[in-house]
Amino acid sequence: MERVIYLDHAATSWPKPPTVGEAMMQALDIAGANPGRGSHRMAVQASRVLFSTRKTLSTLFGVNNANDISLGSNTTEALNIAIQGWLREGDHVIATMAEHNSVRRPLEYMRRSRNVTVDYVKVDAMGTVDLLQLEKMFRPNTRLVVCTHSSNLLGSILPVGEISQMCRKRQIPLLVDAAQSAGVMPVDVKQLGIDMLAFPGHKGLLGPQGTGGLYIAPELDVQPLLHGGTGSQSEAIEQPNVRPDRYEAGTPNTVGMAGLAAGVKHVMELTPERIYQHEWELTQFMMEGLASVPGIRMLGPEVGHPRTGLLSFTVEGHDSAQLAFKLDRQYNIAVRSGFHCTPLAHESAGTTRSGAVRVSVGYNTVQSDVNTLIEAVHEITRFK
Structure with a gap:
């Protein structure tokens, strides 16, 4: 496999x-x-x-x-x-x-x-x-x-x-x-x-x-x-x-x-402190790498602010479910799309119709994994 x-x-x-x-x-x-x-x-x-x-x-x-x-x-x-x-x-x-x-x-x-x-x-x-x-x-x-x-x-x-x-x-x-x-x-x-x-x-x-x-x-x-x-x-x-x-x-x-x-x-x-720092740094790296994707909207706190190790985003003109599907089937990257069992949060974010792609890192995620994700999103969104 x-x-x-x-x-x-x-x-x-x-x-x-x-x-x-x-x-x-x-x-x-x-x-x-x-x-x-x-x-x-x-x-x-x-x-x-x-x-x-x-x-x-x-x-x-x-x-x-x-x-x-x-x-x-x-x-x-x-x-x-x-x-x-x-x-x-x-x-x-x-x-x-x-x-x-x-x-x-x-x-x-x-x-x-x-x-x-x-x-x-x-x-x-x-x-x-x-x-x-x-x-x-x-x-x-x-x-x-x-x-x-x-x-x-x-x-x-x-x-x-x-x-x-x-x-x-x-x-x-x-x-x-x-x-x-x-x-x-x-x-x-x-x-x-x-x-x-x-x-x-x-x-x-x-x-x-x-x-x-x-x-x-x-x-x-x-x-x-x-x-x-x-x-x-x-x-x-x-x-x-x-x-x-x-x-x-x-x-x-x-x-x-x-x-x-x-x-x-x-x-x-x-230690939870070290795990948090590791995941925060990876998420910041991800946000910076995805920022240049045309039409992307990243949800939640902006770069530099406290957050846990997940990032949800939408890309204008691209269906969130299809984007996640392509990440899985074409790049072997497992992420989640949809409404994440939290409709009120989607209401707050203004994504009740589109849903979002959610990427979440862990204690064992490495920077090269995030870099591969960044490159894959750039490639997928280059074409509608």
Whole structure:
């Protein structure tokens, strides 16, 4: 198979560090039993895998008690636990126009099913959130603010710390979607004032697909989304109150979590700070190289400004889907086109009809890969 230049890390990082697959195989061999469901050695070993993963994540995110991190399948599941488990009938929620559908759709479901009112703060084409508008949106019944840490379309980094201060003044919890920030930039729940943090395992944390989790501050009483077997308090009719069991019904993905722990350890060795700098420099190089493409429009922060390692763009006279298709079939470059599950961000960017091509680098992307992408876009767009 010809080498693929993989530039779709914002969807899923690839390839994974070798230690990820090795850890998964080891867990399958020696910890393939159900954790927490037995006292035999394999069951105990499986429980240790999950505990180790939780501890590693708590170190990365600055969490005091590892049991406040519940492990699950992805960010979407984590966001649904947080949103559906916290909001009540008639509550008010503030979110932003940069949100992914894994925030917007649960919120709209709550609007329909629990009469929850939702307001979306404006985000401009650069991805800058209107903090003055946000300040005016708070109501007496506002019970939650939801904010993505970084837009998966625009690459902009939202001011989570400032938003948290607004929430703190009113004693309102802040839920942060870290799908595009976990592992690729520093995320400390105490320093940023985050009450709930939803994160994926398969993106910047370099773990396998089907892994992720949710941090919930110890003082928050969030209702579980799933009810069922946990291996603890089996005699009780209700879901256990003890964490993390309360949010982890059913047999977990122990093998996947072993891989996630290995991925997070690799991130911690490289450090999120160095990963961010590497991806930022590559993105700046990409923006400078694409700037001379006739009719190109690059979305999000301009050159020199902070952003995560992705760049979305359109080219006048060229269909975004066709452009991405040609990059794949003619140049073996994997990118993503379309609407990226974030219609409100496309509305902010003015690309609701065209969609956009999104190129996203990773910890293992090299400059020559980006240079090949730049040359390919120039060649494709030279002819209509």
